[in-house]
Amino acid sequence: MPQTLEQAMFRQIPDNLGFIKTCQDALPKDTNIKKLRIDAAGYQASIIDYCFENDIEFSIRAKMCQSLKDILVDKDNQWQPLVDKKGKAIDGQATFRMRHFMGDKGKVFDLIVQRSVVTGQVELELELDLA
Numbered sequence: 001m002p003q004t005l006e007q008a009m010f011r012q013i014p015d016n017l018g019f020i021k022t023c024q025d026a027l028p029k030d031t032n033i034k035k036l037r038i039d040a041a042g043y044q045a046s047i048i049d050y051c052f053e054n055d056i057e058f059s060i061r062a063k064m065c066q067s068l069k070d071i072l073v074d075k076d077n078q079w080q081p082l083v084d085k086k087g088k089a090i091d092g093q094a095t096f097r098m099r100h101f102m103g104d105k106g107k108v109f110d111l112i113v114q115r116s117v118v119t120g121q122v123e124l125e126l127e128l129d130l131a
Helices: 005-010 016-026 045-053 066-072
Strands: 035-038 057-060 080-083 089-101 108-116
Touching: 016 045, 035 045, 045 057, 066 108
Parallel strands: 035 057
Antiparallel strands: 080 089, 089 108
16 A cells, blocks of 8 residues: 555556545545546546545546537537636637536536637638538
């Protein structure tokens, strides 16, 4: 059993959920993980279920997949400007928020997609009428 979080981090753990549990076990008694921020490898139903079961707020960066693309080209989507700390819109940045679920428990959470204009990118017609 690792004695510190650093030891837990460098121990070879075969899955991300196992890593999170190992980190939790390395914390002092009565100290719990309350917030989790993880990269795309953490976008797994088992991790999301674990976060809900243990009252952990989470932020997971996920890679774009076809099912999300299908939702985002829906004619009813509502993109909003991304704003900075002062509330000012950031040029070329937008966000889309929707209720989403995954996992065995089917708990609903906010899925927030961020898009950025890439220099040299051809502008796409995003207001398609798919009806």
